[in-house]
Amino acid sequence: MTPAARLATATDLLAEVMDTPRPADAVTSAFFRARRYIGAKDRGEIASLVYGVMRHWARLHWWLERVNHMPDPRALVIADCILAGGRTADAVAGLFNGAKFAPAPLSDRERKLIRALDTRTLNHPDQPEAVQAEVPEWAEASMRATFGDRFLAEASGMLGEAPLDLRVNPVKGTREDAIKALADAGIKATPTDLSPVGLRLAGRAPVMALDAYKSGMIEIQDEGSQLVAFMADAQPGMQVVDFCAGAGGKTLAIAAMMENKGRVVATDVLEGRLTRAKERFRRAGLHNIETRAIKTERDPWVKRHKGKFDRVVVDAPCSGTGTWRRNPDSRWRPLGPGLVELLPLQASILDSAARLVRPGGRVVYATCSVLREENEGQVEAFLASHPDFALVPVPSAWPAAWGKPPVGTDMLRLTPLRHDTDGFFAAVLERRADAPVAEAGADEGEVVVPEGGPATAQPPA
Template sequence: MRLHRNLCFSVIDGLTLIFNEGKYADKVIQQLLKRDKRWGARDRAFVAETTYDIVRWKRLYAEIAEVKEPFDRDNLWRIFAVWATLKGIKLPDWKYFEGTPSRKIKGRFDELSKIRKSKESIPDWMDAIGEKELGAALWTKEIEALNKQADVILRVNTLKTTKEKLQTELFDLDIETDFVPNHPSALKLKERANVFSTEAFKKGFFEVQDASSQLVAEFLNVKPGMRVVDACAGAGGKALHIASLMENKGQVIAMDIYENKLHELKRRAKRNGAHNIENRVIESTKAIKKLYDKADRVLIDAPCSGLGVLRRNPDAKWKLQPDFIDKIKKTQQEILQQYSRMVKVGGQLVYATCSILPSENQEQVKTFLKSEAGTNFTLIKDNKVLAHKSGFDGFYMALLERNS
């Protein structure tokens, strides 16, 4: 591979914004890719994938380069040189790479690969909490899997097409896909491609949604004609899936504290042809109380640490702080206590997170079931999805039924 100056400069500019200014990697990369209309697919892929790669391995590369934050541009070029050397890329004769100690880089990599927190490039506290909650052997396998680049998974919108038809339509565009076993609506791209520019996406034939995330709506046991509440809907990936499983019959009430996210859901629902979704902003507890005892199904896709989705959000490793996890666990329990009251007798509730920590998952469910609000509920089943076993995001979901 030959390095091109303008592409490398874009990566350095992006890393400056992500590491030194705290910008989100996905937003930064979106902006970088608009820089030069002459860039082809390969150029764009280089900028996006290299930036993500260096963000993912920040700690490891910085330790090898012997630089510390905040990184000035010279330090970022040193980190870039480490990335290129370890990838086997020949460094060009640029001033930024003068005196790069290639042999030393490889030696340091071998040394640091014996230390899990350096090898997997994670903060000390994250390594400690992972080992404490999952055990050393399981955590080692899981964090290794969470450092691999995520596949692109599509969820077929069955309101508009079938998996077979969409696969054929994409194949005609030279986008090849595979079915994903035990995921009824999923197609996995064989190679990364810009699926958002396709007519199939513009017509609402699919959404991009990880295979593990797709399991949640299926877990909720929805049927056409039900009243279903998605209580933490966000931009509505799961609400859209629920609407398709309900065949547009019945009512999906999508709720969130952030109005802008529900605006995005409204736009997506229109494209998807999902007509049975009603958005409600949670401005106070009144919005929840109005629905007490009225829902056949309630989905609580709870705010969480997001440790199960590090593959697609590698910068979260550096933004997340241990005190956030303590705070979010309190929020999760408060939401469970309050939102569960929307479930009618005989109805069901799914509590889900994109975390792999038992303290955010099984332990939250146990605490809820022992509480006064939880005495009317029974745990039907749960599903712990780990990245190293599934090959997809880490997720947790528990199905509870209200008995009285």
Template sequence: MRLPPALVGHTEEVLREILRFTGPADMVLSRYFRDHQRLGSRERGVIAESIYGLLRNKSVFTSFSESGSGASMRRLALLGLADAAGIDSLCGLTEEETGWLQRVMEIDRAHLPVSLQSNLPTWLWEKFVEKMGETEALVLAQALNAPAPLDLRVNSIKGSSREEVIASLALAPIVAEPTPYSALGLRIKKKPSIQNLPLFQDGTIEVQDEGSQLLAQLVGAKRGEMVADFCAGAGGKTLALGASMRNTGRLYAFDISEKRLAKLKPRLARSGLSNVHPVVIAHERDAKIKRLAGKLDRVLVDAPCSGLGTLRRNPDVKWRQNLVGIAELNVKQTAILDSAARLVKSGGRLVYATCSVLEEENEAIVSAFIAAHPDFTLVPMSQVLAEQKIDLEMGDYLKLMPHLHQTDGFFAAVLERNKPQVA
């Protein structure tokens, strides 16, 4: 099906705004679509797919765009649209543009320089190469640059088994498969709209990456305990923790953003949970936190991070992050983990997690914490995984990678507050 000629102009206009990298690409797209309500759902879908394709392949497409004549932003828009919808679907192109697109799209990208094929900023590509060598670094980059499937978590509170949910989805018809590691996870290769499904509306299913589901499981939250999700955000892990607790005990969802916590409310209403207490805090040393010092059985710190493990879903992140920003995040990560640790009672568990694949946000933060807090001990991840019956081979830490585990990139460490020595 042919696309309207105006679509090139729309794609070019929104691309120009997104490439300023002043905010997340999905927010810029949403705002643009609100301002241009005459665009139909198919047109919006093509524009969005083109933009995300461009962000994933920005290094290669920028290199290609420099080989033609005319405005480079238009050439980038054309490359994105051709990649998403095919050259034959484009209207309003000059003969020269059509010929150039055909030549460019036929180029074998495997013959391009490896650093260009990675479609990563130079500083990040060099970090990957230094850590794992060029061959594996490219495999990781390609996995991070591929679109993610849709992962769902079955809400165990609602009483449906994973098999029953698979059968219900098949009637939609949506093909879902069990995830390999999370016992409550489902994976859908395509990305159907699920918001109108009864299963979604009644809280039986929630959208959550399998890696994120596993992080919640590592906390090991049990019935009747006092637990905190220290950086709850929109509450995906909070809901999983509440279900693990079988809707008993007390679960605090802390966050400094009232806007983020507001997104938890409709999800909470669907979930059927009544043990969750969302709390807006001013900072990590808020008085509301001090009152709970030494009282909690489990605390999850899903720390603010670079988000470089989520590039499959948020490809613009790699172009918006830099080394200065990561150094600033390290200071914040250290302060948050230090503050959250005060909540944990003797024998309690503290889980530090990020959706980053960088050592300075992960192992380095945990090592520094242990050195500064001799009252905490690292629990080997292999032991925690066995305890939770998760079939994964890990050493001291959980390190999930998209090219190895088909999840987003996640890191987690489990720490335990030592019990006092009995004289």
């Protein structure tokens, strides 16, 4: 495809993303499935153009408002070409020429736009900090309360692209085995700094087409997500629940730590996710996992199994603010519940899941959020109302066999700026060994887990 044809296709894709109430990655996948004639290289270029617009969303809108132009898909692509892409006004006009497969010629209003933006750059000293750092209004106050005077630096650390990390499955091979297998496929991988079984790729690669992936030796998983799974310190022979298992990434890591011994129960309210996860479990050669669909966090299955498990991992539904590098559209697309709905839901899930853990056992509460009220705030509230639990500091919770703990704090908090991982939080809560297991009673205040997943935000059309 010509550069002009890619711009035209990117504009069409951006319009679909803006008009479709689904995550951008799902819309993008469907868009390309319907256009199989577009080659892999062109798909990558087109997706990069669209994701670039989403990464620059607030700043592009700031500029378009400044020059009094509506932020429609064409205007956003045009502005991004100049402000982020460094193209001149004349170069942009040459691409929007109406030739075959090229975008339609610029209107008089669009010609005025490119002249107003010519030689400008994406950043401007008059932009508010939230605009500079691409922080949406719904998250700004919480992020400022969380980071204080580090707000701009931490938020700016989420502007780039996330790296591509892999987790080596110790049931199928060592990290050295995986590095060699990837090298044989022409892909360079280096050990991650914090995860003892993590690899980071130098660039993008078709990982799922590789034999190392198909055989289950490697899985795609952010280094931060790996660390959260390891916080469970799940040992061979234990009984473990992954309470909000989703697609099963942490389930896989936990089951592998247990060397295929013991029992891992993956539960979720979305049965389809568990069904899809089963193929991942089979590919990894892990046979100590079973799945259990539940209707709500207070499903009768929870009451029947109270006090039965050594470890319970609660990767709670959250705002997803820690994944903004990976999902830039989630800043702007409200596809699920907001913070007001999420906070009581998280508290209810943690309260109910904690019933599953035996005296002396542990609960790991985790989110992919950087906001304090979803993280430390929830843990503090839980401990205040559950005197039979105590916080286990990260150095004490970290598996001794896995080397130095990633942080020396009481709770695990990872951010893109400081750790170059997705933003993750985890806290380990241990039940007193002499704590009684309460008898089953009526469950009050049930909160149904919504199917929308993490709260995300939608760009205005």
